Amino acid sequence: MHYDVEYVRKQFPALNVTVNGQPAAYFDGPGGTQVPQRVIDAMVDYLVRCNANSGGSFLTSQNSDQMITGARLVMADFFGSEPEEVAFGHNTTTMIYQLALALGRELGSRKEIVITEIDHEANRGPWLALEERGFTIREAKINPETCTVDMDDYQSKLTDKTLVAAFNYASNGVGTISDVKEMTHLAHAVGAIAVVDAVHYALHGPIDVRALDIDFLLCSAYKFFGPHLGVLYGRRDQFEKLPTYRLRVQSEAVPYCFETGTLNHEGIAGAGEAVEFIADLGACFGDFSAGSYAVSDCNWSERRRQVMAGMEVMEHYEQPLAEKLIHELSSIGKVKVYGPPPGHPRTSTVSFTIDSVPADKIAATLGEKGLFVWDGHFFAARLVERLGLDKSGGLVRVGLCPYNTAAEIDRLLEEIKIIAK
Ligand SMILES: Cc1ncc(COP(=O)(O)O)c(C=O)c1O
Incomplete structure (x- = not known):
């Protein structure tokens, strides 16, 4: 069936917001997407029907545990993993700190960690903190x-002393999708552990942790229609070896060894429902007649096939919109678009500057018109420094989601033309 953006939009109550009489156009997705009603309902349902701590012998606690087990299964279908390989936590930043703290306890000969200039600080800061423990970063x-990782340089930084290679799947700054399979392969070739930040990518493409052979991967549900919480995938063999800091009364088994304290239960309910929403997009609009989603011998569950199809549906809708945006932005005088060259894998996130107009001024002017964009470095601070934009206010970032329309993009472009004049 043809993608029906109006059907999708109706599910997001926030799209009814207006600013100065204009409907809000949410181009702020890379900072956090809007939430469909069904995700809100799932969180409310949790609080009404299941609100209790884990492990009790009474109804609400049993309902709560059942919900968490169910949501873990859903997230496993999102990653293509086993449910025991999925841990919930506060957010990606905090979970990478937890990972770094644990891996930093390794007292072996591997005392080097490789990070990249394109990464969000969440996948840099926690590793840089290990310098205090004698690691070299x-x-x-x-x-x-080209706003891409220099693969020769990356490879040259990997040695037989590398404990971890930490890199993102896609850049939240400029949308570049990296060759994660090759980067993981190169890390493994020297015996290092690959830690992948998939926070930006998770809204923009299917994740298959088995096919990529990733060791640890992280994402945050609020970037894909869910509430504010982080999710970690850990490949069972690496996860079981991870010397996590945990309470003595806490389970040593994966994934519980990583889940310190009481989890955000209502958030977990919402995260599971967000993935079900993506699966429903796949079920409604996916093309199951061809491609891997039609293959029944790859032992994927029905829901996983639908999730993978749902990711494809969103990208098929967003990519032409992103191309239109890049093309038309580039033709406006004084506008410079940053990002990978045509043909290079990218998300539908587009960043630009306008000569002599600071990014915060552009974002504020657009905000008054109900056009929500982010400005600055979005914590991809090293990238913005390397682009030479750190002193001038950084980038303006337009992120496309499956609820954005061509008409909204036209509205945005009209306002940008006025600002550029
Ligand atoms: C690529 C990327 N990594 C990490 C993060 C941090 O995620 P969290 O806010 O869940 O800590 C973000 C948030 O913007 C991001 O875009």
Whole structure:
């Protein structure tokens, strides 16, 4: 069936918001997406029907545990993993700190960690903190012209002393999708552990942790229609070896060894429902007649096939919109678009500057018109420094989601033309 953006939009109550008489156009997805009603309902239902702590012998606690077990299964279908390989937590930043703290306890000969210039600080800061424990942090460069990781430089930074290679799946700053399979392969070739930040990517493409052979991967549900919480995938063999800090009364088994304290139960309910929403997009609009989603011998569950199809549906809808946006932005005088060259894998996140107009001024002017965009470095601070934009206010970022329309993009472009004049 043809993608029906109006059907999708109706599910998001926040799209009814207006600003100065204009409907809000949410281009702020890379900072956090809006939430469909069914996700809100799932969280409310949790609080009404299941609100209790884990492990009790009474109805609400049993309902609560059942919900968490169910949501873990859903997230496993999102990653293509086993449910025991899925841990819930506060957010990605905090969970990478937890990972770094645990891996930093390793007292072996591997005392180097590779990070990249394109990464969000969430996948840099926690590793840089390990310098205090005697680790050497090596930084793989980007090519500023193409906003891509310099793969030769990345490979040259990996040695037989590398404990961890930490890199993102896609850049939240400029939308570049990296060759995560190759980066993981190169990390494994020297015996290092690959830690992948999939926070930006998770809204923009299917994740298959088995096919990529990733060791640890993280994402945050609020970037894909869910509430504010983080989710970790840990490949069972690596996860079981991880020397986590935990309470003595806490289970040593994965994934519980990583889940310190009481979890955000209503958030977990919402995260599971957000993935079910993506699966429903796949079920409604996916093309199951061709491609891997039609293959029944790959032992994927029905829901996993629908999730994978749902991701494809969203990208098929967003990519032409992103191309239109890049094309038309580039033709406006004084506007410079940053990001990978045409043909390079990218998300539908587009960043730009306008000569002599600071990014915060652009975002504020657009905000008054109900056009919500982010400005600055979005915590991809090293990338913005390398692009030479750190002193001038950074980038303006437009993120597309499956609820954005071509008409909203036209509205945005009209306002940008006025600002550029
Ligand atoms: C690529 C990327 N990594 C990590 C993070 C941090 O995620 P969290 O806010 O869940 O800690 C973000 C948030 O914007 C991000 O875009």
